[in-house]
Amino acid sequence: xxxxxxxxxxxxxxxxxxxxxxxxxxxxxxxxxxxxxxxxxxxxxxxxxxxxxxxxxxxxxxxxxxxxxxxxxxxxxxxxxxxxxxxxxxxxxxxxxxxxxxxxxxxxxxxxxxxxxxxxxxxxxxxxxxxxxxxxxxxxxxx
Amino acid sequence: xxxxxxxxxxxxxxxxxxxxxxxxxxxxxxxxxxxxxxxxxxxxxxxxxxxxxxxxxxxxxxxxxxxxxxxxxxxxxxxxxxxxxxxxxxxxxxxxxxxxxxxxxxxxxxxxxxxxxxxxxxxxxxxxxxxxxxxxxxxxxxxxxxxxxxxxxxxxxxxxxxxxxxxxxxxxxxxxxxxxxxxxxxxxxxxxxxxxxxxxxxxxxxxxxxxxxxxxxxxxxxxxxxxxxxxxxxxxxxxxxxxxxxxxxxxxxxxxxxxxxxxxxxxxxxxxxxxxxxxxxxxxxxxxxxxxxxxxxxxxxxxxxxxxxxxxxxxxxxxxxxxxxxxxxxxxxxxxxxxxxxxxxxxxxxxxxxxxxxxxxxxxxxxxxxxxxxxxxxxxxxxxxxxxxxxxxxxxxxxxxxxxxxxxxxxxxxxxxxxxxxxxxxxxxxxxxxxxxxxxxxxxxxxxxxxxxxxxxxxxxxxxxxxxxxxxxxxxxxxxxxxxxxxxxxxxxxxxxxxxxxxxxxxxxxxxxxxxxxxxxxxxxxxxxxxxxxxxxxxxxxxxxxxxxxxxxxxxxxxxxxxxxxxxxxxxxxxxxxxxxxxxxxxxxxxxxxxxxxxxxxxxxxxxxxxxxxxxxxxxxxxxxxxxxxxxxxxxxxxxxxxxxxxxxxxxxxxxxxxxxxxxxxxxxxxxxxxxxxxxxxxxxxxxxxxxxxxxxxxxxxxxxxxxxxxxxxxxxxxxxxxxxxxxxxxxxxxxxxxxxxxxxxxxxxxxxxxxxxxxxxxxxxxxxxxxxxxxxxxxxxxxxxxxxxxxxxxxxxxxxxxx
Numbered sequence: 001x002x003x004x005x006x007x008x009x010x011x012x013x014x015x016x017x018x019x020x021x022x023x024x025x026x027x028x029x030x031x032x033x034x035x036x037x038x039x040x041x042x043x044x045x046x047x048x049x050x051x052x053x054x055x056x057x058x059x060x061x062x063x064x065x066x067x068x069x070x071x072x073x074x075x076x077x078x079x080x081x082x083x084x085x086x087x088x089x090x091x092x093x094x095x096x097x098x099x100x101x102x103x104x105x106x107x108x109x110x111x112x113x114x115x116x117x118x119x120x121x122x123x124x125x126x127x128x129x130x131x132x133x134x135x136x137x138x139x140x141x142x143x
Numbered sequence: 144x145x146x147x148x149x150x151x152x153x154x155x156x157x158x159x160x161x162x163x164x165x166x167x168x169x170x171x172x173x174x175x176x177x178x179x180x181x182x183x184x185x186x187x188x189x190x191x192x193x194x195x196x197x198x199x200x201x202x203x204x205x206x207x208x209x210x211x212x213x214x215x216x217x218x219x220x221x222x223x224x225x226x227x228x229x230x231x232x233x234x235x236x237x238x239x240x241x242x243x244x245x246x247x248x249x250x251x252x253x254x255x256x257x258x259x260x261x262x263x264x265x266x267x268x269x270x271x272x273x274x275x276x277x278x279x280x281x282x283x284x285x286x287x288x289x290x291x292x293x294x295x296x297x298x299x300x301x302x303x304x305x306x307x308x309x310x311x312x313x314x315x316x317x318x319x320x321x322x323x324x325x326x327x328x329x330x331x332x333x334x335x336x337x338x339x340x341x342x343x344x345x346x347x348x349x350x351x352x353x354x355x356x357x358x359x360x361x362x363x364x365x366x367x368x369x370x371x372x373x374x375x376x377x378x379x380x381x382x383x384x385x386x387x388x389x390x391x392x393x394x395x396x397x398x399x400x401x402x403x404x405x406x407x408x409x410x411x412x413x414x415x416x417x418x419x420x421x422x423x424x425x426x427x428x429x430x431x432x433x434x435x436x437x438x439x440x441x442x443x444x445x446x447x448x449x450x451x452x453x454x455x456x457x458x459x460x461x462x463x464x465x466x467x468x469x470x471x472x473x474x475x476x477x478x479x480x481x482x483x484x485x486x487x488x489x490x491x492x493x494x495x496x497x498x499x500x501x502x503x504x505x506x507x508x509x510x511x512x513x514x515x516x517x518x519x520x521x522x523x524x525x526x527x528x529x530x531x532x533x534x535x536x537x538x539x540x541x542x543x544x545x546x547x548x549x550x551x552x553x554x555x556x557x558x559x560x561x562x563x564x565x566x567x568x569x570x571x572x573x574x575x576x577x578x579x580x581x582x583x584x585x586x587x588x589x590x591x592x593x594x595x596x597x598x599x600x601x602x603x604x605x606x607x608x609x610x611x612x613x614x615x616x617x618x619x620x621x622x623x624x625x626x627x628x629x630x631x632x633x634x635x636x637x638x639x640x641x642x643x644x645x646x647x648x649x650x651x652x653x654x655x656x657x658x659x660x661x662x663x664x665x666x667x668x669x670x671x672x673x674x675x676x677x678x679x680x681x682x683x684x685x686x687x688x689x690x691x692x693x694x695x696x697x698x699x700x701x702x703x704x705x706x707x708x709x710x711x712x713x714x715x716x717x718x719x720x721x722x723x724x725x726x727x728x729x730x731x732x733x734x735x736x737x738x739x740x741x742x743x744x745x746x747x748x749x750x751x752x753x754x755x756x757x758x759x760x761x762x763x764x765x766x767x768x769x770x771x772x773x774x775x776x777x778x779x780x781x782x783x784x785x786x787x788x789x790x791x792x793x794x795x796x797x798x799x800x801x802x803x804x805x806x807x808x809x810x811x812x813x814x815x816x817x818x819x820x821x822x823x824x825x826x827x828x829x830x831x832x833x834x835x836x837x838x839x840x841x842x843x844x845x846x847x848x849x850x851x852x853x854x855x856x857x858x859x860x861x862x863x864x865x866x867x868x869x870x871x872x873x874x875x876x877x878x879x880x881x882x883x884x885x886x887x888x889x890x891x892x893x894x895x896x897x898x899x900x901x902x903x904x905x906x907x908x909x910x911x912x913x914x915x916x917x918x919x920x921x922x923x924x925x926x927x928x929x930x931x932x933x934x935x936x937x938x939x940x941x942x943x944x945x946x947x
Contacts, residue, residue: 033900033901033902033903033906033907034902035902035903036821036905037825037906038822038903038906039910041825044829044833071929074925074928075925077921078918078921078922078925081918082918085914096914096915098899100901112900114901116901116914119910119914119918120906120910122921123910123917126921127924129925129928130927133931134927134928134932137932137935138837
């Protein structure tokens with residue numbers, strides 16, 4: 001086993017960059033409804049940030065600080081998407097019938113809330129979960 | 144379901160219970176005793192139908208099966224059906240009785256045997272009584288299947304299995320042909336009922352499908368009834384237990400084809416094709432069967448060929464008699480109707496004496512352990528009863544008085560002589576061949592009957608050659624069925640008109656509906672007077688038969704000039720072998736296991752079909768009126784993209800290929816940007832990055848061994864095909880984009896903000912308008928992820944070297 005390299009610069013930059021990447025991806029996600037972006041891109045950029053963490057630190061440390069089972073996350077994402085589709089059915093609409101409305105919320109002022117965003121959360125979860133599952137299982141494979 | 148339906152279906156019902164009976168009571172009592180009740184009950188019930196049927200009545204009973212398709216289990220009982228049903232159930236009873244003594248209680252799997260036998264019996268009864276052609280076909284195939292099972296009853300023997308397979312292949316081939324013929328008939332007449340088909344016979348005669356339907360139906364009948372050249376399965380089917388041979392392969396199943404012919408005669412009869420096909424094939428079969436039978440050394444094989452010959456006899460009579468329908472009325476009709484009458488009479492007689500003969504051979508086999516005539520001899524004093532039955536049976540088969548075969552053989556000659564006078568279908572001169580061939584075949588029939596009678600029973604007993612010691616007469620129960628059949632043979636000779644009145648004449652009316660049976664030509668007489676030519680033919684048969692029989696050793700050499708290689712059996716075997724070889728080599732040729740080849744097929748077909756249909760529909764036209772402006776950026780990106788693609792193709796180095804492929808991907812991103820698709824551009828960029836990384840990962844892990852950095856091999860075919868596919872797709876795209884048939888539905892999605900509250904149309908489409916697709920796509924993604932995970936994590940460790 002090689003001694004752990006002392007990548008102080010990399011670690012520091014990664015910590016900073018990760019925050020920026022996550023912020024950017026959340027922005028991409030939220031903007032999706034009105035501007036380019038959405039669940040898929042948001043999910044992928046989030047995954048990219050996590051991969052960057054994996055690259056600069058070792059897998060175990062990330063796993064302890066970010067204890068997420070990405071397979072479950074992917075499954076959860078698909079479940080959320082299907083569930084939002086079922087939501088429309090409860091109100092007697094068709095499957096995947098999306099609804100939106102404008103609400104006056106205390107802090108945000110007049111805000112548009114749409115069930116499509118819930119659906120997009122499902123998409124994002126599925127994308128993040130799948131991407132990380134594929135990458136970690138390939139990288140953990142000893143050849 | 145009427146009582147008659149119950150009677151017909153009784154064997155099937157009984158077959159369900161036989162295994163239970165066997166498990167419970169077989170140790171105490173042979174299962175056959177329970178089985179025998181079934182055919183006996185059916186036989187007795189059918190006997191009660193005789194008075195009504197002989198009065199000219201018919202019984203029609205319907206039972207719904209698939210009424211919406213017009214398929215019902217309709218029973219139509221007329222003279223012909225009743226005659227067959229009586230033979231089936233009557234001989235069935237005797238065969239079951241015989242099998243009780245033939246099949247050992249302890250050693251044999253009797254539950255299998257009797258279930259198959261009952262299945263066969265039910266199928267056969269249903270076949271002859273069904274009015275619906277599709278039901279008839281169903282039961283026809285069921286007789287094939289149950290016969291297959293019975294032939295391979297001793298399935299541990301190789302010969303049984305191959306005999307069963309051969310009979311299955313041939314009879315099912317014919318059965319399927321027959322199905323096609325019957326469907327044609329149903330198409331012409333728009334009914335599945337045989338009676339209604341006969342009623343609308345004019346439609347059939349005028350139809351262009353008349354000849355195809357006839358030939359196909361005939362194929363079914365010829366294969367089932369072992370006519371030339373489909374007769375080869377019958378000798379091989381002799382591997383079955385002897386009761387089965389006696390029942391299926393002499394008395395019943397092989398007569399299913401004859402039944403079909405008789406049933407279809409009112410439809411097809413009266414045409415020249417039917418006359419020549421049925422009569423001609425029949426006469427060839429008599430000749431072929433009788434000559435082959437003389438050569439056999441196995442008693443059952445001899446009987447098999449004799450059955451073939453006798454079936455040919457009946458067949459030729461049916462063919463000749465069909466001319467009666469041409470005349471339709473009057474004296475000329477009766478002249479030919481006599482042939483049909485003779486056919487039915489001989490059919491009945493053959494069932495009696497051939498059944499008896501098979502049982503005799505079974506007894507000899509059972510008591511001595513062999514059926515080879517070269518080993519047998521001198522059984523006369525040991526088995527007097529068996530000999531008597533053999534005498535009756537074989538002399539009847541040879542056509543001597545005082546046995547029923549004499550009567551039908553005389554009528555056969557009469558029929559053939561009438562056939563020689565046929566001048567209605569053209570070719571009048573040729574019909575003289577009918578009586579000549581028939582007479583020669585009869586001489587050979589006489590010879591093999593003598594062999595059958597004299598070889599096992601006369602001469603010296605050679606105990607050292609026999610597998611069993613202490614040879615003795617068969618047990619009483621085993622002798623009862625052949626004795627009954629033998630007495631029938633004699634009784635029918637003395638009282639033929641009783642049989643004719645009650646059984647044969649109603650059957651004749653079923654075949655030739657317009658005939659009047661009151662006429663005296665249908666009286667059967669044993670004595671025709673010295674001036675009748677038939678009598679002299681019979682005397683000639685006996686004279687030449689005896690002459691040839693005693694000189695058999697001298698002319699037997701002649702058979703050597705007929706090499707075994709030319710036999711039909713060899714032809715069949717070679718055909719089957721060749722078909723297997725050819726299909727194997729054909730499959731080997733294109734199923735190479737090489738994915739490259741399969742891709743070649745796929746791409747060639749795509750190209751050929753696409754371009755072919757474009758050309759054949761005359762669809763190649765371009766329309767560039769709606770094409771947009773081409774900017775300098777488009778051209779620039781395209782040039783670089785083509786360069787990158789060419790690099791991918793032509794590079795030596797895999798890394799270069801991966802990187803240039805990545806370049807193509809990023810250029811695609813730029814195209815998306817230029818064509819104003821920001822979402823696509825973003826996604827494409829990230830996805831391209833990920834795939835490139837994965838490619839690099841694959842490259843890194845390539846096995847060290849055999850890794851050669853060499854240029855891709857150049858193949859002209861690959862180049863041609865890839866250019867072809869590229870051209871096809873390009874042409875298709877250009878044609879399609881130039882010919883928009885409908886206004887695009889983009890306008891609807893432009894209302895995304897009002898409808899979905901979203902300013903990003905793409906996202907609105909993805910999550911709202913067409914959210915279903917997205918849902919399934921993320922499911923695909925999940926499946927892919929789980930797939931990668933399982934492939935890597937759940938791989939059996941340590942076996943990599945074995946797999947590689």
